[in-house]
Amino acid sequence: MHNPNRQPIISVRDLTAQYGDRAVLEHVSFEVHRGEIFVILGGSGCGKSTLMKCLIGLYQPAAGSVFIDGENFSAADADTHARLLRKIGVMYQSGALFGSMTVQENVRLPLDEYTALPTAAKRAVVASKLALVGLRDASFKLPAELSGGMIKRAAIARALALNPAIVFLDEPSAGLDPVTSADLDQTIIDLSRDLGVTFVIVTHELASIYTLADRCIMLDAGAKGIIATGRPAELRDRPPNDLVKSFFHRQPLTTQPGLRQPS
Amino acid sequence: MPAATASIISESRGLVVTVTGVLTADGVAAVWPVLDKIAAADGDVLVRAGEVTACDSTGAVFLRELERVTVSGGRRFQLDGLRAEFARTLELFPLDAIVPPPPTPRRQPGLIVTVGEKTCEIVADLRNQVVFLGQLTVALWQVLRRPRQLHWKKILQIFHTAAVDGLPIVGLISLLTGLIISSQSVGPLRAYGADIHVIYLVALIMFRELGPIMTAILVAGRTGSAFAAEIGTMKVNEELDALKTMGLDPVRFLVVERVIAGCWALPLLTVYAMLLGVGASFIVMLSGGYSLPALYAELTDYCTVSDVVEGLLKACFFGVLVTGVGCLRGIQTRAGAAAVGAATTRAVVSSIVLIIASDCVFTLISTTLRDAASLPF
Ligand SMILES: Nc1ncnc2c1ncn2[C@@H]1O[C@H](COP(=O)(O)OP(=O)(O)OP(=O)(O)O)[C@@H](O)[C@H]1O
Ligand SMILES: [Mg+2]
Numbered sequence: 001m002h003n004p005n006r007q008p009i010i011s012v013r014d015l016t017a018q019y020g021d022r023a024v025l026e027h028v029s030f031e032v033h034r035g036e037i038f039v040i041l042g043g044s045g046c047g048k049s050t051l052m053k054c055l056i057g058l059y060q061p062a063a064g065s066v067f068i069d070g071e072n073f074s075a076a077d078a079d080t081h082a083r084l085l086r087k088i089g090v091m092y093q094s095g096a097l098f099g100s101m102t103v104q105e106n107v108r109l110p111l112d113e114y115t116a117l118p119t120a121a122k123r124a125v126v127a128s129k130l131a132l133v134g135l136r137d138a139s140f141k142l143p144a145e146l147s148g149g150m151i152k153r154a155a156i157a158r159a160l161a162l163n164p165a166i167v168f169l170d171e172p173s174a175g176l177d178p179v180t181s182a183d184l185d186q187t188i189i190d191l192s193r194d195l196g197v198t199f200v201i202v203t204h205e206l207a208s209i210y211t212l213a214d215r216c217i218m219l220d221a222g223a224k225g226i227i228a229t230g231r232p233a234e235l236r237d238r239p240p241n242d243l244v245k246s247f248f249h250r251q252p253l254t255t256q257p258g259l260r261q262p263s
Numbered sequence: 264m265p266a267a268t269a270s271i272i273s274e275s276r277g278l279v280v281t282v283t284g285v286l287t288a289d290g291v292a293a294v295w296p297v298l299d300k301i302a303a304a305d306g307d308v309l310v311r312a313g314e315v316t317a318c319d320s321t322g323a324v325f326l327r328e329l330e331r332v333t334v335s336g337g338r339r340f341q342l343d344g345l346r347a348e349f350a351r352t353l354e355l356f357p358l359d360a361i362v363p364p365p366p367t368p369r370r371q372p373g374l375i376v377t378v379g380e381k382t383c384e385i386v387a388d389l390r391n392q393v394v395f396l397g398q399l400t401v402a403l404w405q406v407l408r409r410p411r412q413l414h415w416k417k418i419l420q421i422f423h424t425a426a427v428d429g430l431p432i433v434g435l436i437s438l439l440t441g442l443i444i445s446s447q448s449v450g451p452l453r454a455y456g457a458d459i460h461v462i463y464l465v466a467l468i469m470f471r472e473l474g475p476i477m478t479a480i481l482v483a484g485r486t487g488s489a490f491a492a493e494i495g496t497m498k499v500n501e502e503l504d505a506l507k508t509m510g511l512d513p514v515r516f517l518v519v520e521r522v523i524a525g526c527w528a529l530p531l532l533t534v535y536a537m538l539l540g541v542g543a544s545f546i547v548m549l550s551g552g553y554s555l556p557a558l559y560a561e562l563t564d565y566c567t568v569s570d571v572v573e574g575l576l577k578a579c580f581f582g583v584l585v586t587g588v589g590c591l592r593g594i595q596t597r598a599g600a601a602a603v604g605a606a607t608t609r610a611v612v613s614s615i616v617l618i619i620a621s622d623c624v625f626t627l628i629s630t631t632l633r634d635a636a637s638l639p640f
């Protein structure tokens with residue numbers, strides 16, 4: 001579906017990330033194309049959140065670089081950095097809503113800071129984003145008064161507030177019921193198809209992966225990098241290795257020592 | 264040149280609104296005022312959007328708002344010429360999605376209600392403190408019967424941050440107090456030929472009152488607040504709930520160790536404060552030409568061990584008080600980051616109030632006892 005001649009919106013080259021001396025990711029390279037829904041898969045603790053933090057400039061990679069829209073994000077000066085950040089919306093794994101503000105104030109904050117919209121317009125925009133994630137009725141609640149799934153949805157609404165070109169979602173469907181989760185998947189697909197938003201999503205939900213992902217990469221803690229790239233259906237039908245196979249077929253890893261062998 | 268424009272022409276059938284340009288946040292900000300004009304005018308509205316070159320979700324919200332303003336006046340609305348791709352964007356935002364829900368009114372209680380609520384709060388807080396004191400006593404009793412259950416390493420660690428790391432600031436303040444009281448009282452006392460008694464004066468003040476009080480206030484600020492913040496953050500992260508569901512009592516698990524560390528740390532810091540305060544007084548007097556033996560005789564003639572013991576007893580009590588209150592405020596933390604800040608503030612303020620209140624009681628008891636034993640002061 002993507003046009004290979006077009007410049008990728010995110011391009012990661014030879015990225016290495018480490019905490020202290022321990023490398024979590026080594027020599028990772030991949031590209032995300034404009035308007036696609038790109039999913040990052042992998043077992044718990046393999047470095048998905050770390051990779052995402054590198055992509056959004058929160059964590060400085062030890063080596064390698066991240067290009068956003070053709071500009072080097074890892075080595076950007078303050079102005080470029082600020083400009084690139086405007087193109088990005090992020091939902092963190094924990095939601096990270098501001099606890100002292102209501103849901104609608106959380107969503108409104110970026111609008112207040114970065115747009116010249118009149119108050120009535122901001123109100124309508126905030127309402128529209130909250131309606132998109134089905135949180136209209138919780139507009140005036142504080143984050144402490146929300147359930148885990150509502151926090152996720154409010155955080156997604158905030159990530160979408162400025163209509164960013166790229167939206168990063170760290171486990172958006174964790175903590176959501178299947179219906180809300182499917183709704184959210186549909187919203188993501190709509191936004192991607194109709195508004196051309198690029199999504200980079202960390203998720204484990206096989207169901208969402210098949211409906212959502214244009215392409216995915218799978219990371220592994222042992223390999224400290226990418227062990228598979230492709231469309232989800234491809235990976236399911238022709239898994240390049242056992243790790244990918246057990247992930248897509250929800251099987252325990254038979255080669256892993258100490259685990260019960262399936263009969 | 265604004266990113267987008269909107270012009271209105273009145274025709275016989277109604278208003279024709281022509282919208283052009285880039286309908287993103289900047290463009291929408293420029294054309295938004297047109298909504299007021301449409302709301303104020305009469306007649307059906309036809310929007311020509313053929314020259315809209317870009318339209319993101321903010322643009323969609325603007326177009327929907329145009330529709331809402333028109334339709335809510337009972338008029339008809341028609342949108343013409345919008346490119347298919349933008350029309351699909353518009354479909355993502357149905358008409359009712361852009362209407363903000365009415366804010367839930369926040370109740371504004373009257374004066375009497377406020378006074379009543381505050382009183383109830385204070386009474387409930389007192390009750391909580393008593394309950395907490397009970398829990399703490401029970402937990403301490405259980406632990407003292409089986410001291411092996413305690414994590415002595417953890418206690419030592421807490422003791423280190425509370426006492427050893429606190430030495431510089433406690434030293435600084437005590438030195439300063441000793442210096443100030445001595446240098447300021449030498450003059451007035453000299454008028455009566457009693458300037459040698461400065462040592463006696465400073466020693467009494469440092470031993471009985473200021474030594475323990477100032478140290479306790481400093482520990483409240485340094486350590487009590489830290490306990491409140493740490494336990495408060497644990498509460499916010501549901502770590503206290505986790506302890507409870509594991510069948511572990513938070514008071515036993517978190518508070519006891521801190522209180523035990525505190526009730527050792529404070530007396531030791533107080534001894535240090537007493538030494539430095541009196542030492543400072545010696546320095547002032549020595550530089551004023553008095554001899555060391557004379558000063559020393561003054562100290563030993565008038566001050567007794569009971570003065571130091573009184574101070575240390577107080578310090579022990581303050582140690583339990585300050586660390587206990589810090590932990591209590593932490594445990595009482597409500598949800599959110601701001602609540603942790605509030606817990607810290609409350610820990611320091613209640614500690615200081617309780618230190619002063621209990622010091623009054625201590626002083627009352629000690630003067631009565633001295634009177635009964637017909638000691639001089
Ligand atoms: N701040 C940190 N300091 C040190 N090590 C860290 C830090 N954050 C993460 N790690 C380590 O880096 C590795 C990758 O962590 P990361 O959070 O990226 O995992 P993840 O793939 O997002 O896992 P999950 O699916 O559980 O969220 C883990 O082994 C973790 O222990
Ligand atoms: Mg993670």
